[in-house]
Amino acid sequence: MGDRISHLPDAILCHILSFLTTKTAVQTSILSRRWNPLWRSVPTLDFDDSFYAYNFNTNKETYSRFVHSVHHFLRSRDSDHPIHTFRLRCWSSHCDATDVSDWVSNATRRRVEHLDLHLPHPIHMPPTVLTCKTLTVLKLIHLSVIAFPFVDFPSLKIMHLDGVDFVEHCHFAELLSASPNLEDLKARNLYFNSYEIEGKFKRLHKLVRADVVKLDVPLEVVGNVEFLRINWMDEEEEMVESQGTSPDCKDPIPEFNNLTHIEFGYWEYTKDWAEVLKVMKHCPKLQILTIDKRNIEFFPEGDAGADWLYPQSVPTCISLHIKSCCLKNYKGSKGEFRFARYIMRNARLLRTMTIYSNVYANRREKLKMIKKLSSCTRRSATCKLSFK
Template sequence: MSSITDDDDIISTLPDAVICHILSFLHTKQSVATSILSKRWINLWRSVPVLDFWDVELDDRETYFRFNEFVYSVLLSRNSIKSFFIDIWYDDPDLAHLGIPNVIKWINYVVQHGVEHLKIYIGTVDFIPKFPISILSCRTLVVLQFEGLVMKGFSSIRLPSLERLRFQDIKFTNVRDLLLLLAGCPILEDLRAGYLSFDSEDTLTYQERESLSLNKLTKANLGYTFCHFPLKALQNVEHLFIEINKVYRGCDEIPNFHNLTNLGLYSINYSWHLLVNVLKHCPNLQIVALSQGTANGTIEDVPENNWVDPIFVPQCLSLHLRTCKLLNFLGQQGELLFARYILKNARVLRTMKIHCSEDLKIERELFFCPRASPICDVIIKSVCK
């Protein structure tokens, strides 16, 4: 790369803080490479608050040692690290066993140096790495994202500054460890978790289910959690997506979601009475998206005639619901009756969007049914399978 003279390098006239902000959007290897552009750039990369080692694949020992040396040199070049992103895939199991202890050391280092945003993925071919326990006592951490790890061996969690938590493909010992993790995040605002599994299927006691409180939480996405999650802990959210079959049990009490305006529900075989019961507990709901699956992927699994219009109309239908989305629509009688029920009672509904299979003909069923809202549009979108 040829050198650029100071007279021609207009970007170099920008303040250091602006240049470092620009460099923070690059992978760290690219950021370091800018040091040869001109004298103005030689040391700027050292002040970039973001270290980004993303999409790294290590397939031989030479590449492994070269990468390790690079990371250590970058870490030791600065005292303050605001963001640390690491995504490593080890092609060789021996390299993984050799390299993961180093990754743990890097994470420990940034935790000790005031990291605020941490994003981790460590991929291997024959085992699942353990979650670095040092993270769970990081007082500066604001955003934590991790994937593909085992969470075991921790007894206490103190994440007093954490506002956003996202994780998936995580294996816990039991559901209590999941609740312990969340309980250690007192100001958590945004939670996204999916594809969680547990070594033990022990059920929680009533006291354990009632003890979790996430009062600051405004957004929650619990897709494919494979556990019964305490719904009461989510009652202050404004945006919520859950797989209702996994999270909810028939004996559970559904709390009132007074702040909830945007709801997504995924269900295996629509349970109509449950759906209406959920709507009754969301008095201010404005947007709802309902998606369904079947027990083994066949249409025959879906009950057709189990719908009867409830006597009680939920408040959200009467006063607030503006958008209703019905996804994976199969055209079963129960689905059509539910859609008609929404149209007949949603007074301020603006749009009903239905995503169905390509050959499904339901226009006549819905376009001419009674509508409480004079401005509602029914949009049917065919989706090729």
């Protein structure tokens, strides 16, 4: 049969190589004379220093081998071929800001579309990134964004930020406002000099998905989404208090006319169930609701959230649209139980009520939770209570 794959066009072979790490793609050059030059035209570059980062014998001198290999590859690459994806994952403390800046600048000059940087510690973002008009995907972990004179992302559709430092909150606002075609936004663990929302935010009219912290992004900005996760944790409320921020700084809640799926994220426990329902009143088409508590440590919540009163009117989304409700890390507090009972009593179209118990709950505690939840009246005849 012979070597059929080698007879494929260069474009197809380069596309196949783009699914490999850059190191592996280069190694294919020894297969035959046909394969030798192909790695220079691969549109996806994927560099990862894990081999050096997790080797206890690695020092600055040995790490320089990784640095030199990246520099050599970029110099040897065919400059006539644009870079579609540039992915850099550095875990070693020897990672140097100057090298990163050189590599990223090389990618932006080649009209990169997908830029994915995962760094071990905050490094100043190369200024060339902020004016790269070809970017459609920008994913940053552990970078620092300092003051910039101009930013323009006309083609950007996906922006994921995690552990990114901003000198001022207004810089983050400018970053979002410069991305009018954004469809997917994830912004977690951002750091600012002040936790007050400052700067001129604009609604992102084409946004479909958002995963944000309410203190960082006004809800009006994400008012057009279909999926929304609000990381709106109790620890942040305490942080605001420690920063001296006014508790009345909450921004108005817009009408989420397109929203069908919402998740509320908390660190430990939900303090204000009334506030959850307040948001839900502005989600007329909501079908899927998730309450997610991340801290899995088992501790009794007792009466936490038990003082909220059932509202006189039921939000439209609960009575007419909601089909799925999920409570994660359920510990059986009075507030949690009252909320679960409220949903089951009023949701006419509810199909599934899913409860994920706390991992530290023993068999006896789980049985108690199941028995109590099973006793609740269900407005929907097809509602299935699932306890996991």
